[in-house]
Amino acid sequence: MANTFPKLHNAAWPGIVGKGAPDSEPIIPLDTLLALTANAEVDGVKFDGIDLFITDPHFSIDSDADAVKRMADHIASYGLAVGSFVAPIWGGAGGGSAMGSDDDRQRFLTQVRKACAIGQQMRAIGIRPTGGVRIDSSVGVEAWDADPVGNTKRIAETFREAGRIAEGYGEYLVAEGEICWGGMHSWREMVKLLEMVGMPGVVGYQADMAHSMLYTLGYNREEDRILPKDFDWSDTATLDAAYRTVADALRPWTLDFHVAQNDGTVFGSGDHEKTGRHCRVDDPNGRLDIVKHAGYWLRDENGNLTKTMRHICWDGCMFPNAVMESQDTWNAVLGAMIKVRDAHGWDE
Template identity: 65%
Template sequence: MNENNYPKLHNATWPGIVGKGADSEPVIPFDTMLQMTAAAEVDGVKFDGVDLGLLDPHVNINSTDDEIKQLADKISSYNLRVGSLVAPIWGGPAMGTHEQREHFVEMVRKACHFGKVLRDLGVRPHGVIRIDSASSPADWDKDPENNTKLIAETFQKACDVAAEYGEKLAAEGEICWGGMHSWKTMINTLEMVNRPNIGFQADMSHTTLYLLGYNRPEDRILPEDFDWSNREALTDGIKTVTKALRPWTIDFHVAQNDGTVHGTGSHDKTGRHCQATDPNGKLDIAKDAGYWLRDENGNLTKAFKHICWDGCMFANEVMMKQQTWNDILAKMIEVRKLHGWYEAE
């Protein structure tokens, strides 16, 4: 049997929290996210695992090792593994005060410990720790040079801590994070960090907005009032961004985007995560994923062992339908069929 079994297919748990809460829709419980993920099935294929947001009320970052084991046992009971983890670093911007920056690094340390315990328990065979600058583009733009330097210094300290735990950090490319809000500022930040265990988390929805220059018009690739029916120009734009950022990419989110920005609750506007079957989606998901998963010569990079679907800011009504997750899984399977590989296990 040579049907592709890599990359592993993961679902994200944090869409049950992000954009939810008192100023939006109710949080979807962690157990519900696990249940919906585990129940998804397409032609006998199921999700292999979940990526975890170490975020209240789903997960307590200050969990004891025994509590982490209980969490691992719960996830394993659904026949799921754990992949990448989101560190809750938003208590202080990476370009903030000394105290705020120290808090940032401490949250990374706690996330790395959490990840190591899960690795030692055998439920987390691969994955990274996801971070961002916890800073707005508007604040960053007040002093770009100095603020980028501060972010890089904070990331360097976080990388040094992560290295003690054998972890890599993936900086999320999203237009709502200062210093990471365009493809060029993202590369500049990563180059300034200059650590072997820093990389880029590519999300197909967010990186689509890099093409349009939201929050950084001078870095736009596609023209204003772009005609989305011009697939050739869109492909060329995707190739430009992927060529620049693929060498940094160590974590990958499959997603759809309709070319607009979106935010709910307290979450700043960013790339709209559309449903896998959204007729307004601008991406050919399986084909366009290949620009991240293959190099310029068409060879698989195998830079990460799993891919994840991020359905942030889907309405609760959508997220509570099992068909939503079946459709997502079907699209993930399509990506793996086109760009996956087989490894004996």
């Protein structure tokens, strides 16, 4: 019998991230992404749901209860559930730096509170059985580097306060490890930050396979590099060992998981900072064995299923619009997701 968990989700935010700026491609409407997700099918299997970016023009963070109900009904009409959210905690989106002024931090926390309230309502409606609220430090590496100890402490204080807000709504927060966010730009710094926050199960890690692989290369934090410079990518045993080091350190904190591919380079688009490049499932330059390396996150150090993530999501940020608007892209993604679930899933 085929595994039924974790549920398979697509992500809506790649229609916004890196899009909409004068020098970038247009934003892809939410309805386009919902239709592509709902229409994807491989051997009778379809996506179970979609993860959302709670920001205009997809879904306003300032939505009232009626607007949230309308959105829930609209997504349900596509036969999809809702999973994790991305909260717009950045200064340009109405938030502020987690290590900034008191005003910055309050704006950050306000955006978290609004996202958690929407999440709680969608859970009550019944359309959102799983998922957390994604955050980051909302500050660059260079600014953080001016005072690493003090700045990480301040970020941790903000995250801890955000965690208390999330708890009040029955939600949890997931900090996505990307090399562009200060205090989160290396695997060691990410672990240090989460330990300093000290709220396991409430403030955890969102493991994106592509971003997490960049940690092994020491981008923006050379002293935390694991793979040697000029690494020979044909040496899969060394890659596996390095990737497992990162996964073993962060898996105990991992509450949310993104299946993804990466070619070992960094990339930025529009107004998004350079971070791990997401590649297509079938990209010949992809460095990850998607099914095998997904298991590093979905199984513990002894190879046993953790069953922590009841849904997993594909992340393909900053793909060209022509790729994202092709149904073939999402059929291929779904096919890869099914293989991950076949290898590391369960039934109940």
